Amino acid sequence: MLEGPAPHSPNPLKLMLQDVIDDRAATVPWPPGPRNFSLANTKRFSEDPLGMYLEYYERYGPVFTIKVLHFNAVMMLGPEANHYMLVSHADNFTWREGYMRDLIPLLGDGMLTIDGAFHRSSRKLMLPAFHSKKIASATEIINEEVDRAAEDLIPGAVIDLYDWVRHLALRVALRALFGLDPDKARAGDFDAVTEFENALSFHARDFALQLARGPFTPYAKLVKSRARLDQLIYGEIDRRRANGERGDDVLSLLLDAEDEDGQSLEDRHIRDHAMTLLFAGHDTTSSSVTFMFYELSKNPELLDDSVITPEMIFDETLRMYPPAYIGPRRSVEPFEFAGVTVPGNAHVNYCSWASHHLPDVWDSPETFDPMRFTEAGKKAMKKGQYIPFGGGSRTCLGMRFGQAEVGAIMRAIFERCRLEVLPGYELNIRLAPTISPTQGMPVMVHRAEPARVLSNTPQAAVEVPA
Numbered sequence: 001m002l003e004g005p006a007p008h009s010p011n012p013l014k015l016m017l018q019d020v021i022d023d024r025a026a027t028v029p030w031p032p033g034p035r036n037f038s039l040a041n042t043k044r045f046s047e048d049p050l051g052m053y054l055e056y057y058e059r060y061g062p063v064f065t066i067k068v069l070h071f072n073a074v075m076m077l078g079p080e081a082n083h084y085m086l087v088s089h090a091d092n093f094t095w096r097e098g099y100m101r102d103l104i105p106l107l108g109d110g111m112l113t114i115d116g117a118f119h120r121s122s123r124k125l126m127l128p129a130f131h132s133k134k135i136a137s138a139t140e141i142i143n144e145e146v147d148r149a150a151e152d153l154i155p156g157a158v159i160d161l162y163d164w165v166r167h168l169a170l171r172v173a174l175r176a177l178f179g180l181d182p183d184k185a186r187a188g189d190f191d192a193v194t195e196f197e198n199a200l201s202f203h204a205r206d207f208a209l210q211l212a213r214g215p216f217t218p219y220a221k222l223v224k225s226r227a228r229l230d231q232l233i234y235g236e237i238d239r240r241r242a243n244g245e246r247g248d249d250v251l252s253l254l255l256d257a258e259d260e261d262g263q264s265l266e267d268r269h270i271r272d273h274a275m276t277l278l279f280a281g282h283d284t285t286s287s288s289v290t291f292m293f294y295e296l297s298k299n300p301e302l303l304d305d306s307v308i309t310p311e312m313i314f315d316e317t318l319r320m321y322p323p324a325y326i327g328p329r330r331s332v333e334p335f336e337f338a339g340v341t342v343p344g345n346a347h348v349n350y351c352s353w354a355s356h357h358l359p360d361v362w363d364s365p366e367t368f369d370p371m372r373f374t375e376a377g378k379k380a381m382k383k384g385q386y387i388p389f390g391g392g393s394r395t396c397l398g399m400r401f402g403q404a405e406v407g408a409i410m411r412a413i414f415e416r417c418r419l420e421v422l423p424g425y426e427l428n429i430r431l432a433p434t435i436s437p438t439q440g441m442p443v444m445v446h447r448a449e450p451a452r453v454l455s456n457t458p459q460a461a462v463e464v465p466a
């Protein structure tokens with residue numbers, strides 16, 4: 001059996017204390033930036049993290065420290081910093097001890113929260129499930145689910161677009177990735193889609209509430225939903241092991257996967273990879289589609305531009321609002337970048353959201369302009385400039401799957417209707433743990449207008465090297 005990492009402490013206070021000890025043990029100076037705890041800074045960060053990153057970038061340069069809560073967070077921004085962390089020096093950074101380790105209670109030791117040899121082997125085992133042939137067969141399921149969901153798009157109706165896509169994307173993930181029928185994955189008061197949402201809602205709660213343990217806390221709710229989801233996933237693993245049934249899905253692949261030394265995955269790790277894919281496979285898609293239609297509702301003339309393709313609109317959406325907005329890491333050894341030292345064992349993050357808004361890298365970064373993504377525009381981009389899917393050995397595994405899914409949703413919407421964000425709606429963004437609209441996004445469904453954007457030839461979605 002492939003050996004996974006050592007268990008992670010579920011005690012947040014112990015982890016916080018360890019952070020403070022680790023920060024004090026730094027053997028080299030920290031990058032510039034305020035390192036005293038400030039309630040005002042912490043509050044500002046919770047309200048406007050992007051504004052704060054951009055202000056600090058201007059003041060301190062591409063590497064700086066922010067004291068948020070109890071620990072020093074080093075931020076590395078810009079094309080060179082992204083390339084350094086994701087590609088040229090990726091081995092000096094781990095994910096598991098980074099600040100999003102609070103996903104471990106739900107996701108376990110799946111692709112996102114593991115490092116080193118176990119990450120490499122798991123990724124290798126899982127890659128065949130994301131080859132273009134497999135994506136093509138998943139597309140059938142995606143289209144079926146999109147058509148089913150599109151029945152709600154009745155002219156005159158008001159829907160919460162974010163909620164609509166989330167539900168759809170989770171159904172797609174259950175079916176296409178695990179061969180589970182979402183309608184059968186509910187029994188009595190158990191509904192896998194709702195249960196997963198309940199578990200994830202933990203991350204949208206106030207930080208202080210996330211620390212609480214005991215009955216009736218958000219953590220207790222997470223544990224309850226996790227137990228029910230575990231029952232579903234382990235039940236399916238047992239069922240397939242017992243009857244030998246296999247399909248075209250990732251679960252089937254994981255059940256029989258062996259590395260070159262003949263080592264396979266324990267059921268516990270199959271469950272963790274499954275849970276991680278369910279999470280990664282729907283949260284990002286939902287936010288991307290919602291942000292995209294927010295911008296299209298504000299800039300409807302873009303749909304009449306004969307040069308702009310759906311892919312360019314999607315690429316620009318991921319520039320302005322990359323859902324997986326931050327790459328949380330921990331440095332292994334101290335290092336120097338751009339003339340600044342960074343301690344080992346420090347929380348170090350790359351941040352696509354801020355990197356995609358730097359005024360010295362992008363022209364008018366606050367303008368939604370799909371024309372940045374013409375073939376010539378993409379060619380002119382620097383390594384590490386555009387990184388919505390991360391990069392290097394941890395590039396998003398589901399990139400093609402996500403692109404196929406968002407493409408199908410865009411087409412279904414463009415063909416059937418035009419969506420208008422309700423007047424007076426104000427977009428507020430939360431970090432939980434991907435960026436998403438705080439209170440969903442109500443839209444009015446209007447009858448379709450002939451949109452020229454549809455007639456544009458689809459092209460391969462953007463690939464700018466990290």
Ligand code: HEM
Binds near residue numbers: 387390394
């Ligand atoms: C618009 C859609 C998506 C976006 C923008 C996106 C973005 C990302 C980013 C930025 C990372 C790297 C995070 C880091 O460096 O810390 C990542 C990793 C990952 N994504 Fe996605 N993702 C999308 C859709 C999906 C889908 C549909 C799946 C699964 C079906 C998926 C599965 C994964 C997995 C497993 C990883 C971890 C890869 C590794 O560490 O080796 N993603 N994603």
